[in-house]
Amino acid sequence: MRKIAFIFPGQGAQYTGMGRDFYENFDRAKEVFAIAGKVSGMAMEELIFRENDNLHITKYTQIAMLTVELAILRVLEEKGVTSSVNAGLSLGEYAALTASGGLSMRDALELVVKRGKFMQEAVPTGGAMTAVMGLDANTVETICEETEGIVSVANYNCPGQIVISGEEKAVNKAAEKMKEAGAKRCMPLNVSGPFHSRMLEEAGKKLADELEHVSIGELTTPYISNVTAEYVLDKEDVKGLLEQQISSSVRWQQSVELMAAEGVDTFIEIGPKKTLSGFLKKIAPQLDSYHVETVEDMEKLLEILKVDVK
Template sequence: MSKIAFIFPGQGTQYIGMGKDFYEECKVSREMFELAGKAADLDVASLCFEKNEKINITEYTQIAMLATEVAILKAIEEKGYKPDVTAGLSLGEYGALAAAGVMSPEDIFKIVRKRGIYMQEAVPVGGAMTAVLGLPSDRIERICEETQGMVSIANYNCPGQIVVTGEAEAVGKASEAFIAEGAKRCIPLNVSGPFHSPLLKGAGERLEEALEEVMIREIAIPYLSNVTGNYVTEKEQVKQLLTAQVSSSVRWQQSVERMIADGVNTFVEIGPGKTLSGFIRKIEKEVKAEHKITAINIEKVEDMENLVTIQPTAS
């Protein structure tokens, strides 16, 4: 029997017009955009649909991405589809929380609006992120430890692709060492700060205070934490892990490997782009899964036709 995972991308895949067809054609999706706008005290629909520069600024990107993901999620759920497990990359973990029923959509929108602001305000001068291609993680970890200054792994995306983060000078020195060690390429990322770095610990502390006001529900559907790459089994763990996530490595590859090991063979990527689907194909080759892995992306209303390949799980 097929096991289904709903997965949600992080910021970086956003674009003007994302989710607009869901807003126009699905009442439940429109309600989610409106709820996000009310919770964030922003015109989120205009942010997503009308040409503007804010959509690529972290404090706005995060609420725009999440509103789009939850709007699409609710349209899929309305069709009778639910996952066996869920996960998301960085910001996408909040989409997973929505799918898992851990927080109400209103609370998730409020928290992510604050998260975006806190992360934007905490960005230090002179931070950087770089994607390292073609070098094993253990060698990247070693070089980070040996490099003077603050540099660490931000994302374990998939085999052959790891992102490092930290002080620009340290990231630059480490990048030279990665190439000398045999990395194929080191690609500086066009980001506004060194995300998932200890340099952003202050943003996590502010988020921790904001989370005190949020009610955490029982975990209805299993979901995986970026911090551990494993399932969150107790609702008491949720706030602590979300706090740590801001300044910790995102263990996406480990999360996908765990899901595949547990029998997940269908991944439904919900939101803009196909980044996670690409990562999954590379991870599948690495783990040599017993069963063929299918990755479906849902970012347009017409994409929901692809759901016919899996069986609805709700009446």
């Protein structure tokens, strides 16, 4: 019997047309798009399926990504595929929390609309993010601590790939030091702000105010927090963790390592592109991983899992 984890990607994997075949072939997916449209006041089909500049602007990207991830998730569930644990990278944590029963679909979509807006508004001038390749975490952390200004680890993606974030001058200076320390490459990221750094704390505070009006449901399936890389056992902890998540490091590698240690042997990435599947090959290459982005992907998965197609 497989022990399955559903994992959900974050911002940056979006592209025009993502999720279209699920939308066109499954009423359950259309329902998700309709709810997202009502929540956001936007025609999600226009945002996601037609070429436009908005799809890559944070406050629109986040609702678009979550809509597609939840649409695919709901169809998978309808087909009988279930998980033992859920996790998502950054924005993807909202899909994971929904899959675990902690958030209703409507609440998740409403929160992400506001999260994207708050993050966009909080983006200060002079922020930057850089991917550091080929340097160990301890060295990256030490250099960040020793660099003047605001710079810290934003993402522990996988062995040999860590993202730093903060003030542009501090990020650039830290990247220079990391090259001197042996980094193979330091690649500036084309992002609209210093995400997952303390420069985004104000966005977290605004999100906390919104979370006061949201009911967190019982966690019917465990999920793992980006902030702690641990199972969230008490629903009362969820709101505080979501507030912290905006400005805290995303401990993705540690999250996958925990799931592997707890017996997860099959990872199913739900959503556009194969970012997390790529990380998995470096974190836990011995484990099975699958990616569901299209209906064809799902059909192949169903065949492998021997789940009857309804």
